[in-house]
Amino acid sequence: MTPARRPILEVRGLTTRFRTDRGIVTAVDDVSFDVFAGETLGIVGESGCGKTVTSKSIMRLLPARTTIIDPKSRIMFEGTNLASADERAMRKIRGDRIAMIFQEPMTSLNPVFTIGWQLDEALKYHTDLDSSGRRKRALEMLRLVEMPEAERRLDEYPHQLSGGMRQRVMIAIALCCEPDILIADEPTTALDVTIQAQILDLMEGLKRKLDTAIVLITHNLGVVAQVCDRVIVMYAGRIIESGPVHDIFHSPEHPYTRALLRSIPKSGHKAHGRRLPTIEGIVPSLFELPKGCRFQDRCEYRQQRCIDVEPELLDVGVGGRVGDPLRQVRCHFPLSGASSSPTIERTGVEP
Amino acid sequence: MWPYIARKLLYNIPVYLGIILIVMACLRVNDPVTAYIGKNASEEQKQALRTSMGLDEPFALQYGRFLLKVVTLDFSERSWELKRPVGSILASSVVPSLSITIPALILTTLIAITISLCAAYVRGSLTDRVLMFGAVLGMSISLLVYVVLGQYFGAYWPKQNLGIGVFAIEGYRPITLSSLNNWVTYCMLPVIITVVLTIGYDTRFYRAVIVEEATRDYVTTAIAKGATKPKVMFVHVLKNAMIPVITHVMITLPFLVTGSIVMETYFNIPGMGRTLITAINSKDFPVIQAFTAVFAAIFIVTNILTDVLYALVDPRVRLS
Ligand SMILES: Nc1ncnc2c1ncn2[C@@H]1O[C@H](COP(=O)(O)OP(=O)(O)O)[C@@H](O)[C@H]1O
Ligand SMILES: [Mg+2]
Numbered sequence A: 001m002t003p004a005r006r007p008i009l010e011v012r013g014l015t016t017r018f019r020t021d022r023g024i025v026t027a028v029d030d031v032s033f034d035v036f037a038g039e040t041l042g043i044v045g046e047s048g049c050g051k052t053v054t055s056k057s058i059m060r061l062l063p064a065r066t067t068i069i070d071p072k073s074r075i076m077f078e079g080t081n082l083a084s085a086d087e088r089a090m091r092k093i094r095g096d097r098i099a100m101i102f103q104e105p106m107t108s109l110n111p112v113f114t115i116g117w118q119l120d121e122a123l124k125y126h127t128d129l130d131s132s133g134r135r136k137r138a139l140e141m142l143r144l145v146e147m148p149e150a151e152r153r154l155d156e157y158p159h160q161l162s163g164g165m166r167q168r169v170m171i172a173i174a175l176c177c178e179p180d181i182l183i184a185d186e187p188t189t190a191l192d193v194t195i196q197a198q199i200l201d202l203m204e205g206l207k208r209k210l211d212t213a214i215v216l217i218t219h220n221l222g223v224v225a226q227v228c229d230r231v232i233v234m235y236a237g238r239i240i241e242s243g244p245v246h247d248i249f250h251s252p253e254h255p256y257t258r259a260l261l262r263s264i265p266k267s268g269h270k271a272h273g274r275r276l277p278t279i280e281g282i283v284p285s286l287f288e289l290p291k292g293c294r295f296q297d298r299c300e301y302r303q304q305r306c307i308d309v310e311p312e313l314l315d316v317g318v319g320g321r322v323g324d325p326l327r328q329v330r331c332h333f334p335l336s337g338a339s340s341s342p343t344i345e346r347t348g349v350e351p
Numbered sequence B: 001m002w003p004y005i006a007r008k009l010l011y012n013i014p015v016y017l018g019i020i021l022i023v024m025a026c027l028r029v030n031d032p033v034t035a036y037i038g039k040n041a042s043e044e045q046k047q048a049l050r051t052s053m054g055l056d057e058p059f060a061l062q063y064g065r066f067l068l069k070v071v072t073l074d075f076s077e078r079s080w081e082l083k084r085p086v087g088s089i090l091a092s093s094v095v096p097s098l099s100i101t102i103p104a105l106i107l108t109t110l111i112a113i114t115i116s117l118c119a120a121y122v123r124g125s126l127t128d129r130v131l132m133f134g135a136v137l138g139m140s141i142s143l144l145v146y147v148v149l150g151q152y153f154g155a156y157w158p159k160q161n162l163g164i165g166v167f168a169i170e171g172y173r174p175i176t177l178s179s180l181n182n183w184v185t186y187c188m189l190p191v192i193i194t195v196v197l198t199i200g201y202d203t204r205f206y207r208a209v210i211v212e213e214a215t216r217d218y219v220t221t222a223i224a225k226g227a228t229k230p231k232v233m234f235v236h237v238l239k240n241a242m243i244p245v246i247t248h249v250m251i252t253l254p255f256l257v258t259g260s261i262v263m264e265t266y267f268n269i270p271g272m273g274r275t276l277i278t279a280i281n282s283k284d285f286p287v288i289q290a291f292t293a294v295f296a297a298i299f300i301v302t303n304i305l306t307d308v309l310y311a312l313v314d315p316r317v318r319l320s
Helices: A051-059 A087-093 A115-126 A131-144 A163-175 A193-210 A221-227 A245-250 A255-262 A304-308 A340-347 B002-027 B032-037 B043-053 B059-071 B086-121 B126-140 B143-161 B181-213 B217-225 B229-252 B254-258 B261-266 B272-281 B285-313 B315-319
Strands: A007-020 A023-036 A040-044 A067-069 A074-077 A098-101 A181-185 A213-218 A230-235 A238-244
Touching (some): A007 A051, A023 A213, A023 A238, A040 A051, A040 A221, A051 A181, A098 B217, A115 A163, A115 B217, A163 A193, A163 B217, A181 A193, A193 A221, A213 A221, A230 A245, A230 A255, A238 A245, A238 A255, B002 B059, B002 B285, B032 B043, B032 B285, B059 B285, B086 B126, B086 B254, B086 B261, B086 B272, B126 B181, B181 B229, B181 B261, B217 B229, B229 B254, B229 B285, B254 B285, B261 B272, B285 B315
Parallel strands (some): A040 A230, A181 A213
Antiparallel strands (some): A007 A023, A007 A067, A007 A074
């Protein structure tokens, strides 16, 4: 990855809160990351860590009445701050420049409209094509996502398709306007293992063909290893580690990341392929977050400092390169040890 | 679609035969003739009445005869009380009933769907809460209050104080194409009252349906595609919400024909509801038997119609 490459999406200090019956919770807390053109960025973490809220914050798909995106949050896309953009501006971006697909292909499509109609709708909003042009394009997209008997499918309804085919339709809809970014929120979680692999392959291929950046959200590190360039690990609403996939897999810095990696089922144990990674202990409730590190209760390396002070997300560039944004960890005692202390001194968080 | 309708019709034939069987049997448990002319009538009188209706024949034969008459729409038997053919009683009472119930149903449904869509569109807002409060309030007031107030302010008061008699509450005159103003005079006020009476319940029901639809995943997908909020509500959500809406409307459809008994009674309108009640009170056997057969047919036809409408709206129904 060339350092000169500019990010197409810059998320800075994204903080998303919800008003609930029990008070306000912060589901996503000061999350910052970049998405570079054409890359695949993975966001991983256990269920409930804020992956979906992060992606829906970017697309502004959260319920307006109960969601508060902190006004200091910045989600910069082509000079627009999506965190504070109005609906009109968001509509122009949604489906056209940034598209999204979801976890449940069985319910994501509208059951009472044909596949063709639902593809046509997206094209109608974002292109000047006339109706026959749109139909041609819709067919082209179904062929692109390798839909068997594409022509016939245009006039079929979602219930006539299998889960895998519906997810292909979702991908076709998402990519029909050639977006810059495709956010895929657990796109294969609900699918069978073999179909999962096919869908991932398809996304890989299309990313290259259309030069679309993909933000792939998953709790499955196996999926990350297969397709991602970089990965962000989230825990209880925070980023706790980020870096190139190779680095994360070979030298995880955060004890949580390592625990996640250890919970990946070994190949050959296919039966466990869909199980959620299990790590001992439970994620703290967003209502009772500890003062120090959020992972402290489950961490085998816990020290007094972990209980007293929450660690900052700091650079741990392999070469110790200052300001390299690509390798970060939020831990007082990163597993590789060496690179952390100078960074901490440099930023001077220590009391 | 046609094979589907044919299949539905076929399934319902035994159902209808069963209903007629039960109705006819029930009506004969107590001797209808004695019930009508009383214990003191002479045996000859009773026998004459019995023969005229074929009541002295074996039940199986009566059943077959009656079915044949229903199928051929032959309602030539005379009412014991009114001495007119049952068919003509049916024909003359169906128009007044429909003149109230059809406009009332159409208006209620359209208004209720519009209000509930608007309320669901701004759900949680003050407007939504005010609308729903109004709906609950409207539902909680007794029907009699609406009738009394409606008759007073709609008919009595304007006539007494302004000398305008637009609406009348009695003296129904038939509505024909050349006298459509009779509809305004005799039917419009009952229609308005019926709409006011039912709108609260319907609005709440439709709003609940629409709000629930609005939380579905496909709504998020539509917004993620770039759809505007009106597009989402009035295209994506509405078409899905039509499924429960149709059920709700269809359940009330038979009452279109059976008529609004209450309104017909309070406004002295000779509709089907009132005619049947009168017939029951006077033990007018031929009318009761014919009306129940017709009502049963109407229920079955509306059921089939409901299924057909489902199939039109919901593609998932079509294949199964
Ligand atoms: N609309 C909402 N209102 C309140 N809390 C929410 C809402 N959406 C998500 N949350 C909470 O935010 C946290 C993160 O959720 P989510 O992003 O869906 O997790 P995941 O990483 O599994 O996608 C969870 O604790 C969830 O309960
Ligand atoms: Mg999620």
